[in-house]
Amino acid sequence: MTGSLAIVGYGLSAIGPGVGVGLIFAAYVSGVARQPEARGMLQTIAILGFVLCEQFAIFGIALAFVFSG
């Protein structure tokens, strides 16, 4: 079995952002459930948090390709 260990590393590093994004949207859902009229504002905040969290996974992809080459 051959392959690049960098890709395995990327899979491991994607766990963190995955958990983070899950937490953010869990908070968003419960926030909207409690206060449906705050949906618009919460949506902006949720997407912002999602993006800031997701960027680490994206860096991971870039680095995985850098180190696998």
Next chain:
Amino acid sequence: MIGVPTSAGFVPPSPADFWQPLIGDGGFAITRPMFLMVLTTAAICLVLVLGTRRLTLVPGRGQWALEGVYGFVRNSVGRDVIGAAHVRPYLGLLLAIFTLVLVNNVMGITPLVQYPTFSRIGFPIVLAVAVWAVYLVAHVRRNGLIGFLKHLVPPGLPVFAVPVVFVLELLTFLVIRPVTLALRLFGNMFAGHTLLLLFALGGEFMLLHGGAFLKVVSVPTFAIFFFITAFEILVSFLQAYVFVLLTSLYIAEVYADDH
């Protein structure tokens, strides 16, 4: 692909697949994303100029659609984040970024084109540098260089923490923000298109070169390909929205001491 002897000979997609020169090669070349960028920019200009030439109070169908895009950028991004008092000079920038990113991302899943321009790192870098220049210049012009440097450290910090926070914030302003802005767009487009390539190439390989079992497995592979294509539509909109949202957040900080 463990234990599948027929998998030998399959070439997985790599970053090299994104290098597609049309004219010339090597150091100087007109590549496919360059051509696409010129094409989409011209198309956006044409649509916006022709669509807003004869504006009526009761909008027709085309004007209604354009006003929808403009209204989205102005109301739910510009006014909500920057604030109605200061948003006006930046509306052109925000609308240009939103339409450019959106159209170029959608090009990644448009049949016959199928190349997201921003999956080449050079294009998002240019956008990020433009945004970076705008918010730095706006900051210095409004608050002065001293005011800008003062703004970096929040008031009420203990003295020993001030230099640390100052260096960190300066680094965030000058390096981390533009880098993350560019890398996020690039990473999303690149990763999405690589996935599409992987499932298309893998499905084709399994169907044409695989054994009986792999031929059967190629059907769900193509199904996943369609699913990811649909997912890419969502990502295109999300990334365009996020890019404008972050741009306006960075600009909004210039006016943060107002309220």
